[in-house]
Amino acid sequence: MKILVAYYSNTGNTERVAKAIADALASEELELLLVKDVNPSTLGSYDLVILGSGIYASKVHVSITKMMKAVESFPPKFAFFCTHASDNMYQDGFKAVMRVIKKTDSSIVGEFDCMGENLGMPKEQQLKMLEGLPPEQRKKAEDHQKKLKGRPNEEDLENAKKFARTLI
Ligand SMILES: Cc1cc2nc3c(=O)[nH]c(=O)nc-3n(C[C@H](O)[C@H](O)[C@H](O)COP(=O)(O)O)c2cc1C
Known part of the structure; x- marks a missing residue:
């Protein structure tokens, strides 16, 4: 083929x-x-x-x-x-x-x-974004990031x- x-x-x-x-x-x-x-x-x-x-x-x-x-x-x-x-x-x-x-x-x-994994956004920008979230949403976003790692x-x-x- x-x-x-x-x-x-x-x-x-x-x-x-x-x-x-x-x-x-x-x-x-x-x-x-x-x-x-x-x-x-x-x-x-x-x-x-x-x-x-x-x-x-x-x-x-x-x-x-x-x-x-x-x-x-x-x-x-x-x-x-x-x-x-x-x-x-x-x-x-x-x-x-x-x-x-x-x-x-x-x-x-x-x-x-x-x-x-979303490598397109600088780490500092990702952290800033997470910090701006209410605790429950932040936990969800952090868990998602862990799932994406590697x-x-x-x-x-x-x-x-x-x-x-x-x-x-
Ligand atoms: C500017 C930008 C926009 C993105 N938009 C989406 C999206 O709408 N949906 C999604 O599932 N992922 C989105 N992603 C994540 C990428 O699709 C994902 O990290 C992908 O593996 C990148 O592939 P690449 O390394 O081949 O460019 C976005 C990433 C960037 C940088």
Whole structure:
């Protein structure tokens, strides 16, 4: 199978998942590219395109949506993956991308997500934010931060590999 794994990653979490997926599919004819390096006119030459992104303000990065809007010939299959810090503000991340795909004959054959520690906000700013919260909310936020620490972890990366193997 000719496969493209294309991703956007601001702080490296999604990149680690992308590399795990690429590792799991190493026996295929695979290319691993940053979205900014993808030529949209080549997408139709792949059997499967796997798109990945962190989630920013509930959406995948705009470079992915932009790239998808420039595609003329589509591959038969797409799959998605994302990393996110929230328990609930990520499910619609690929909505705009799906809107593009739904107008084509391509199908979406799989989706994967896992938590990704929010490394985009400086520690001092995070502490300041926590200090401003009432005690109960602060405890909740601190517990959530503990849950995020070091994610994606080895288990997340193993799960990403398992997901990748289901696609071929
Ligand atoms: C500016 C900004 C906005 C974010 N918005 C969301 C969000 O809406 N929902 C969410 O679940 N995570 C959000 N996150 C957390 C990231 O999605 C998460 O840390 C992800 O793993 C980052 O991936 P990356 O390291 O590949 O960039 C946000 C992070 C930043 C820096």
